[in-house]
Amino acid sequence: MKNDLLKKLGETKLKELISRYYSSEKISDLIEEFQLDIKISGLYKLFPLKELKDNKCAYCNIALKQRYPSRSSLKYNQPIAFCGTCEHRDIFDCFCNHCKVIENEMGLHAIAEHQRKIGGIQTIRTDNVNLTDLSLMQAISLLGMCRLGRGEDSDLISPVNTYYPELAPTEMMTIDIVESLYAKQLIDIALTTPEGTVTFNEVGSLIDFDLLNVHWCLNLSKNESNNVDLIEQLEEMVRKKELWPNTWEGELLDIWKELALHQCYRYLQILVEDHGFQFRAGKKTRKILSVVLEDFSILKSYYFIWVAVHNAASYYLRNTTSKRQAANMIIGDIQRRSERALAEEWDVKEYSKNSRCGESILIALFSTLTTSLGRGFFTKIPVISAFSNTTRDCAN
Ligand SMILES: [Zn+2]
Ligand SMILES: [Zn+2]
Numbered sequence: 109m110k111n112d113l114l115k116k117l118g119e120t121k122l123k124e125l126i127s128r129y130y131s132s133e134k135i136s137d138l139i140e141e142f143q144l145d146i147k148i149s150g151l152y153k154l155f156p157l158k159e160l161k162d163n164k165c166a167y168c169n170i171a172l173k174q175r176y177p178s179r180s181s182l183k184y185n186q187p188i189a190f191c192g193t194c195e196h197r198d199i200f201d202c203f204c205n206h207c208k209v210i211e212n213e214m215g216l217h218a219i220a221e222h223q224r225k226i227g228g229i230q231t232i233r234t235d236n237v238n239l240t241d242l243s244l245m246q247a248i249s250l251l252g253m254c255r256l257g258r259g260e261d262s263d264l265i266s267p268v269n270t271y272y273p274e275l276a277p278t279e280m281m282t283i284d285i286v287e288s289l290y291a292k293q294l295i296d297i298a299l300t301t302p303e304g305t306v307t308f309n310e311v312g313s314l315i316d317f318d319l320l321n322v323h324w325c326l327n328l329s330k331n332e333s334n335n336v337d338l339i340e341q342l343e344e345m346v347r348k349k350e351l352w353p354n355t356w357e358g359e360l361l362d363i364w365k366e367l368a369l370h371q372c373y374r375y376l377q378i379l380v381e382d383h384g385f386q387f388r389a390g391k392k393t394r395k396i397l398s399v400v401l402e403d404f405s406i407l408k409s410y411y412f413i414w415v416a417v418h419n420a421a422s423y424y425l426r427n428t429t430s431k432r433q434a435a436n437m438i439i440g441d442i443q444r445r446s447e448r449a450l451a452e453e454w455d456v457k458e459y460s461k462n463s464r465c466g467e468s469i470l471i472a473l474f475s476t477l478t479t480s481l482g483r484g485f486f487t488k489i490p491v492i493s494a495f496s497n498t499t500r501d502c503a504n
Contacts, residue, residue, distance in 0.1 A: 113154045117142065126155055130179060152178045163198065165191035167206045172198055223299045226306065229314045231293045233330040239342050242294070244356040245363055247346050248478060249275070249285045250294055252469040253324070254339050263335035264298055265324040267305075274468045277370035278377070279320075280389075285470075286319055298325040346477055360479065364490040365398070367471055368406050371486075372397050375410055375465045376438070379417040383424075385435040393439050400446045406486045410459035412449075416441035458487065 114122055125142055129135070135148045146154065155176040163172045172189035189198040196204040242250070252275050257266040268275055268286055276282040289295045297306065301323040307316045326335035345351045373389045376397075380387040400409050416438045424434035449456050467475075475485035479495060488494045 113144075114156055122156075126176065129155075130182070132179070149178075152176050157192075160189055163189055165194060165196050167191070167196055168193045218303075222303050225308050225312050226297055226299050226301060228312055230296045231327055233293075233327060235330055236334060236338065237294065237328045239328075239338065239345060240353040242292075242342075244346075244352075244359040244478065245285075246289060246292060246294065247342055247356075248363075248470060248473045250289055251339070251343055251346060251477075252276075252473055253286075253289070253295070254326075255473075256469055257324070258326075258339075261336055263326040263332055264300065265295065265326065267321045267323060269320040271469070273466055273472075276470050277367065277374045277468050280373075281366070281370045283319055290319075293327055295324045296327040298323040346473075360495060361490065361492050363474060363478075364481075364485070365401060367474060368401050368409075368485075368490050369394065369397055371406055371465070371471065372401070372409050372413065375462060376413050376417070378462060378464050379414060380435065380438070383417060383421045385417075385420070385431050385438075387435045387438065396439055396443045400442065401490055403450055403489060404446065404456060405458070405489050407458035407461070408456045409446075410462075411456050412442045412446045413438075414459055415445060461486065 117125065121142070125138060128138060129152060135151055138144075139146060139148065139151065144151070144154075153175075157173040157175060159171045160174055161171050164170060165172055168191055170191065170193060173192050174189045175187040177185075177187050190196065191204075194204060194206060196202055196206055239247075253265050253268070256271040256273075256275060257268070258264065259266075268282060274282065276285055286295075297317060301317075302321075305318040305322045306314065309315050326339065328335050328338040373393070376389070376393075377387065397409065400412060404412075419441055420434045420437045423429065423437065424431060448454070471485060475481040475483075479485075481488065481494070484494065
């Protein structure tokens, strides 16, 4: 068609037509004068392609071509220049075959660069970690992470946020645990961690990382493949009390208390959110719940928590108080009621485990592998004498 127009008019006449079209002459007059059999809106589409002598294809080194724009679109945008040979288009996000190859190469380059930076912050071990240097808490935390996130025969551990069940009863505790394992250089950020999960400054130093979403790898050995063997040794060590370092026994009660406390936080948090209240466990909550757990098991502590949250909810409904004020009453209620229960020797009933407040892997490992507490973890008061009939060596 375009050639037809050129053939019909000849080069000189065509140039004149184009020039007069853009000098805003009436299109119907032009069509008539040049004796063209076309619609008014179709005229500019018949103009031949322009060759842009100063704009060459980056791949073929020949002049790019461009269509003539319509008069009305002239002030908005220019048609995109393109290569008649390779179809490359002169735009930022061209998808021609050449540009796709370049983009892939750049993508691979970016990945390699990202991995180089991760490699730069990894700890290089010169020897194997001595497993007896680990605390009991670190040992079961590491086993927990491996059980939930490690693939078969692999030293890679998936992000903590993907675990089911959770690693620890609360996110607060999970963060503390993972931070401790990382600080002790028992785990490292894996090369496979996605770009968005770590932030570097211009000189490649680590500024920040998303602790719950980074990919981890074991860092127990100078030799990657030994990591898996060392985890198996650690599991054996936790299981058999005769292999325990001297310090572990002394940690048992503290671990129980800490896990129990966080299990109560979690129960409290679930009930509070069910009632649309906002509540953050702070120092006061920690103090009061720790005192409650000195005299009551977790399931009995649930009773005080349950009653306090329901009292606050009904107080909120009956009075013109804010949710915040109502929520603030909860912890005081737990304190008063538990003190009265103790003074008046109430027979406090055990509340059942809430299905949404299930057992995290740490509680499972602690109550079955490290001790033989089993359900006693929830039904006994966390005191040292509770272990006397339940620690594994006595049970065996
Ligand atoms: Zn080209
Ligand atoms: Zn292209």
